[in-house]
Amino acid sequence: MQINIKYLRAVASDFTYRLRDIRFTGQVVFVVIVLLISWSGVKAIQLNYKLEKQIATAKQENEVQQLQNNNLQLQNEYYNSNQYLELQARLNFGLASPGEKEILVPQSVALYYAPKVSIQNTEPKRVSVPSLQQHINDWANFFLNRK
Numbered sequence: 001m002q003i004n005i006k007y008l009r010a011v012a013s014d015f016t017y018r019l020r021d022i023r024f025t026g027q028v029v030f031v032v033i034v035l036l037i038s039w040s041g042v043k044a045i046q047l048n049y050k051l052e053k054q055i056a057t058a059k060q061e062n063e064v065q066q067l068q069n070n071n072l073q074l075q076n077e078y079y080n081s082n083q084y085l086e087l088q089a090r091l092n093f094g095l096a097s098p099g100e101k102e103i104l105v106p107q108s109v110a111l112y113y114a115p116k117v118s119i120q121n122t123e124p125k126r127v128s129v130p131s132l133q134q135h136i137n138d139w140a141n142f143f144l145n146r147k
Contacts (some may be wrong), residue, residue: 022053
């Protein structure tokens with residue numbers, strides 16, 4: 001295959017002629033500007049998505065922290081209640097309310113009449129996902145920058 005020098009010169013001169021034409025140059029400049037604006041828009045959308053994701057994460061963390069604070073407040077209220085104080089007095093000091101009698105039951109008798117409780121495995125079961133679904137999820141996580 002032999003390269004025709006005359007053909008290359010003709011193509012080069014045609015291209016330089018087209019570059020000198022203001023209409024063609026204007027179209028090229030217009031396309032470049034449209035591409036730059038589109039790229040800028042895509043970057044702005046991507047930045048907005050990342051910021052929205054951060055805001056959602058911060059809101060969730062805030063809600064979790066509020067729930068923990070409410071839980072601690074309820075615990076403090078329980079610890080200051082008379083029920084808790086009476087229960088701790090019974091357990092730790094062997095105290096009883098006036099008029100109550102204490103009955104000591106041997107451990108063997110108590111275990112004989114206690115209901116039988118079986119200990120089950122409390123580990124969460126993993127749900128297996130079909131390999132095709134896992135593959136699709138992995139690609140989606142990759143393209144959406146999830147971890």
